Amino acid sequence: MGYNVLITGGAGFIGSNFARMLVGESDIEHIKILDKLTYAGSLDNLENILDNPKIEFIRGDIADPDDAGRAMQNIDWVINFAAESHVDRSLTDASQFIRTNIEGVRNLLEIARDTKPKKFLQISTDEVYGPVLSGATDETARLKPSSPYSASKAAADMLCNAYLVSFGVPVIIARSANNYGAYQYPEKLIPRFVALAMQNKELPLYGDGRYVRDWLFVEDNCRALLLLLRKGEIGEIYNIGASELHENIEVAKILLDILEKPQKLLTNVEDRLGHDRRYCVDWSEIEKLGWKPKAHFHEQFEKTILWYRDRIEWWNHKTKEAENFYCKPSA
Numbered sequence: 001m002g003y004n005v006l007i008t009g010g011a012g013f014i015g016s017n018f019a020r021m022l023v024g025e026s027d028i029e030h031i032k033i034l035d036k037l038t039y040a041g042s043l044d045n046l047e048n049i050l051d052n053p054k055i056e057f058i059r060g061d062i063a064d065p066d067d068a069g070r071a072m073q074n075i076d077w078v079i080n081f082a083a084e085s086h087v088d089r090s091l092t093d094a095s096q097f098i099r100t101n102i103e104g105v106r107n108l109l110e111i112a113r114d115t116k117p118k119k120f121l122q123i124s125t126d127e128v129y130g131p132v133l134s135g136a137t138d139e140t141a142r143l144k145p146s147s148p149y150s151a152s153k154a155a156a157d158m159l160c161n162a163y164l165v166s167f168g169v170p171v172i173i174a175r176s177a178n179n180y181g182a183y184q185y186p187e188k189l190i191p192r193f194v195a196l197a198m199q200n201k202e203l204p205l206y207g208d209g210r211y212v213r214d215w216l217f218v219e220d221n222c223r224a225l226l227l228l229l230r231k232g233e234i235g236e237i238y239n240i241g242a243s244e245l246h247e248n249i250e251v252a253k254i255l256l257d258i259l260e261k262p263q264k265l266l267t268n269v270e271d272r273l274g275h276d277r278r279y280c281v282d283w284s285e286i287e288k289l290g291w292k293p294k295a296h297f298h299e300q301f302e303k304t305i306l307w308y309r310d311r312i313e314w315w316n317h318k319t320k321e322a323e324n325f326y327c328k329p330s331a
Ligand SMILES: NC(=O)c1ccc[n+]([C@@H]2O[C@H](COP(=O)([O-])OP(=O)(O)OC[C@H]3O[C@@H](n4cnc5c(N)ncnc54)[C@H](O)[C@@H]3O)[C@@H](O)[C@H]2O)c1
Pocket: 008, 009, 010, 011, 012, 013, 014, 015, 034, 035, 036, 037, 038, 039, 040, 041, 042, 060, 061, 062, 063, 080, 081, 082, 083, 084, 085, 086, 100, 104, 123, 124, 125, 126, 153, 175, 176, 177, 178, 179, 180, 184, 185
């Protein structure tokens, strides 16, 4: 008998990549995907796997006891990707972030007390540590989130620990760096910049553009997460990074080169409020379990850019919607 897995937020960027990887695993028997299909989620992201007999899609809300209660029956592994994930939106209105990212996680943890999964993997973020101006933060570093988004994720991590200690819910927390790859909603930097560049529009860079992120290929992240479900120690926190530190301006310049567009499209705009200068995690704990990123940054980055370019029509309606809702830093 194989594992029964619940993926929440599986119609979003990382969740859909994870589901695509998981269907190919021989010891996985059944995969339930619970997703509310907010603006950021789409069944398009599950193309080619939605009709796989292993997959069952349920439209529902992680913060709703009935939806989540039904989805969590007979589940061995829960992996919670469901979240409001865009920092800019959290600066305009944090209420939905509190509801999904905190109340939703509390609801899942509460249900897990009864349904007793073998593992509950909470997807957190390197942003909970706040800015890391030099060196790298390990999992024991204090949490100092700067945005309502990262604060809501940090709060969820705290709840996970509380439900582990108080009720024995078998929680593991993964704190991943900045992912890039296919199926990302075009409010985020890479797909947004590809869409703008293909229309010969300016690419807005916050502030001086010298914000540093660790660029982790989404498929490497997904392999790391599956390893945590298989071998991660209950109660532990694992950072997942790639040690590919690049400034936004550098990333944007490479993107324009790949698309053969002029560098003059780069435009500096007013900075995002509370913008963290640099993130960098020490990922030696997960390395000890036998994981390493495989992606070569420049190769996978180019493939990602071309993936969006070649689907520009397909992504167009999403891009238009994202532009309508995009929160200008001065707003
Ligand atoms: N993208 C990154 O670089 C990154 C880095 C580190 C951590 N993370 C974390 O990884 C997770 C996934 O991120 P992503 O980039 O794939 O996000 P995303 O915004 O692309 O997808 C989120 C998904 O969650 C669904 N969702 C939202 N609210 C829901 C609710 N109440 N109930 C059920 N489903 C709901 C959405 O419909 C969507 O499909 C998030 O928890 C995020 O905090 C992301």
